[in-house]
Amino acid sequence: MISHSPETRWETEIARRLEQGQGLEFSRAQFAQAVDSQADDSTLLAFLDSLVNSARARRIEAYRCPMRACGKMLPAGADGTSCPYCHSDYKEQGEAPIAEHFYRLNGEISRDIRWVIVIHGMNSRAKWQEEFSWEIANRLSYSAPVLIYKYGWATIDVLARWMHRRLARNLGERIRIAIRQAEKSHRPTAPDIVVHSFGSHLLSLVLQNPAFDDLRFGRIITAASIVRPDFDWDRHIACGRIEAILNHVGDKDRAVPFAQFFIPGAGPGGRAGYLAKSTLNVRTESFGHSGFFIAENLRVLISREGLWHGFLTRPLAHFHPEGAFTPKPDWKRAPLPLRCVARLLAWTIFCALAPLSWLRRRLDP
Ligand SMILES: [Zn+2]
Structure with missing residues (x-):
């Protein structure tokens, strides 16, 4: 292993804490222990002071109970005569609280996954949904309920705009019910969302429908999105309706580029990226x-x-994952004649298959 200078190691540890949003507050002794250095090392003290001087951290003055058996941090604004934990009247015993410096890094603390709504693509029976619920319940150390939204077996429905509106309305109503239930059980009312493929399009329709303006969302992951790259996510983020969006693009996705030809209102956000x-x-x-x-x-x-x-x-603010990219700003929809031909073809397919689809629905709801 390459041995780095202590400063480099300390700097790496600070960056790691900011990135993870954990361990933002520490005493000099605690930090020294974490980075395997001596707490009384003068260069460590100088390093921590430089964080404060460059406004990357604040110094917090805190006091510790002087009774050896206790030693707890006294709450801010304690009266300076007795300890609320061990109830000893240390002033009477001629002891004074022990001053200790703490450092607080200027960064956000990490966040819990609230509860998750998953909106899948066109094939509602994909095995991954079970896998997803299982994995998320097992891998996460806390429990985040997962609601898998099922909109049935969409096939040719995706070709017709009015079908989308109906599916999106159902989705919006289902989300509202889930949010009300969350409210009742004192969970946060803005769920995190994972959407795949056609599910991303339905979500974008819910966001655009004024009837669902009351719905708020946490962080949203769109995978293999067929939302148009120029969709105005910024507006929803700026007004606090959505906390943040991760658009996860598969470079070998061969379905997303065709979405705009067959699915009205769709686009290749899951390949080109979002411009917002x-x-x-x-x-x-x-x-x-x-x-x-x-x-x-x-x-x-x-x-x-x-x-x-x-x-x-x-x-x-400190999340810079591998593969992050800025999309080309000049995305345009495919030429109109091309889209028209494709739409015409789509309608022909729709009309030809509609009776079959209806029949299948009756037989296999
Ligand atoms: Zn005490």
Whole structure:
């Protein structure tokens, strides 16, 4: 192993804490122990002071109970005569509280995954949904309920705009019910969301429908999104309706580029990326359209160090995952004549298959 200078190691530890949003507050002794240095090392003291001088940290003056058996940190504003923990009247015994410096890094603390709504793509029976619930329940050290939204077996429905509106209305209503239930059980009312493929389009329709303006969301992951790259996510983030968006792109996705031809209102956000400035676009080269949900990949994504887990829990100001990219700003829809031909073809398919689809629905709801 290469041995780095102590300053480099300390700096790495500070960066790690900011990135994870954990251990932002520490005493000199605690930090020294974490980085395997001596607490009375004068260069360590100078390093910590430099954090304060450059406004990267604040110094907090705190006091410790002087009774050896106790030694707890006294609450701010304690009267300076007795300890609320061991109830000893230390002033009477001629002891004074022990002053101790704490440092508080200027960063956000990590966040819990609240509860998750998963909105899948067109094939409602994909095995990954079970896998996802299982993995998320097992891998996360706390329990985050997962609601898998089922909108049935959408096939040719995706070709017709009025079908989308109906599906989106149902989705919006289902989300509202879930939010009310969360409220009743004192959970946060803004769920985190994972959407895949056609589910991303439905979510975008819910966001655009004024009837659902009351719904608020935490962090949203769109995978293999078919939302248009120029969708105005910024507006929803700026007004606090959505906390943040991660757009996870599979570089080998061969379905997303065709969405705009067959699915009215759709676009290749899951390949080109989102243009909205406040979104985070991340590309994984090896993923195809459903690569996100292959068990091995999913397991990695929601593991402690995984992209999705990181996005859902870490302070985003320090979140710079591998594969992050800025999309080309000049995205345009495919030429109108081309889209018209494709739509015409789509309608022909729709009309030809509609009776079959109806029949299938009757037989296999
Ligand atoms: Zn005490």
